[in-house]
Amino acid sequence: MTANATPSPVRLQAVAGPGQPEPTPALEQLYRGFERELLVPLWTEISGLMPASPRSRAAPHLWRWQRLKALAAEAGRIVPVGRGGERRAIALANPSLGGRPYATPTLWAAIQYLMPGEHAPEHRHTQHAFRFVVEGEGVWTVVNGDPVRMARGDFLPQAAWNWHAHHNAASEPMAWIDGLDIPFAAYTESQFFEVGRHRISAAEQATPERSRSERLWGHPGLRPVSQPAALPATPLLAYRWADTDRALADQLALEDDGHAATLSPGHAAVRFSNPTTGGDVLPTIRAEMHRVRGGARTLPRREVGSSVYQVFEGTGQVSVGEQRWTVGRGDLFVVPTWQPFSASADEGGALDLFRFGDAPIFEALHAQRVQVDA
Ligand code: GTQ
Numbered sequence: 001m002t003a004n005a006t007p008s009p010v011r012l013q014a015v016a017g018p019g020q021p022e023p024t025p026a027l028e029q030l031y032r033g034f035e036r037e038l039l040v041p042l043w044t045e046i047s048g049l050m051p052a053s054p055r056s057r058a059a060p061h062l063w064r065w066q067r068l069k070a071l072a073a074e075a076g077r078i079v080p081v082g083r084g085g086e087r088r089a090i091a092l093a094n095p096s097l098g099g100r101p102y103a104t105p106t107l108w109a110a111i112q113y114l115m116p117g118e119h120a121p122e123h124r125h126t127q128h129a130f131r132f133v134v135e136g137e138g139v140w141t142v143v144n145g146d147p148v149r150m151a152r153g154d155f156l157p158q159a160a161w162n163w164h165a166h167h168n169a170a171s172e173p174m175a176w177i178d179g180l181d182i183p184f185a186a187y188t189e190s191q192f193f194e195v196g197r198h199r200i201s202a203a204e205q206a207t208p209e210r211s212r213s214e215r216l217w218g219h220p221g222l223r224p225v226s227q228p229a230a231l232p233a234t235p236l237l238a239y240r241w242a243d244t245d246r247a248l249a250d251q252l253a254l255e256d257d258g259h260a261a262t263l264s265p266g267h268a269a270v271r272f273s274n275p276t277t278g279g280d281v282l283p284t285i286r287a288e289m290h291r292v293r294g295g296a297r298t299l300p301r302r303e304v305g306s307s308v309y310q311v312f313e314g315t316g317q318v319s320v321g322e323q324r325w326t327v328g329r330g331d332l333f334v335v336p337t338w339q340p341f342s343a344s345a346d347e348g349g350a351l352d353l354f355r356f357g358d359a360p361i362f363e364a365l366h367a368q369r370v371q372v373d374a
């Protein structure tokens, strides 16, 4: 190697061990040759490259809603929102992902905050997104010119490449959470982004109770014949809490009546679905709402892929791998791939958990596995 040649980033050490060649001077020579030519043999790497089951770089971690909200409110006072920064969104950074704004290796989760009268400018991107509202109201998200009301318990998916802006039409600040596949898109180097108008039109700043998308698509089991047969992502832009709540309550009531309806005793769950296919709402993101009856506990479950949960209502205990937390409204936590997860609701009230995860990616690749410990 000449003095000014770039040093090889490959570093190989001849070490004794099961399945490893004997560390001899000849082996050292061979490894120096590999380094010069930028080569790495499988035999030194196999346990890391091909583990027996998924090992996550991400750690289970919990963020308390009260602390997030206090910091977001402070950001509301001192950080303007506008073109360039685009959004007053503050992302959860998993402690094991190197300080990147990634909740999990594939998912972004952020608290977003808008002050009264504020606008977040229009843009579009290839990342899939959604909003979920744990408390408050007063913001409309305007998707391709369709103003969509946001209120507690609502789930608002926002598929790739739709223009979107947000505006707060109320006299109070509002916070909500965003979920996006930003880390997945970054890792796969597949992103596109465009800025739109700085200000949407006065007509688009309307504050209708129901969006055009809900009037067209929001009728259970009824599809508009004028519209395309199967769309890859949901055209319905709001899933309202009243509907989600009734679906969960009905599952538990059916269980009370002796009918099979729940995932396990006392554990009801619904998945937000694309009305044109019945599949996941977004191509890369699965979203669900779970209700655990007071005093009940979910079966420990592990899945390929990572999830983020937000407590919507109630108090209880959750366990993720070796971690165990007492949780309450708004708290957010991460379940890394293949780590067992279970939740139990405190006596006296149900525990409602909003969950989003990257399962559609693995299902599309036929790489999904689920294991439930009954
Ligand atoms: O509201 O459009 O948290 O584009 C991250 C990226 C929110 C949004 C985020 C975004 C948005």
Ligand code: FE2
Binding pocket: 123, 124, 125, 129, 164
């Ligand atoms: Fe966006």
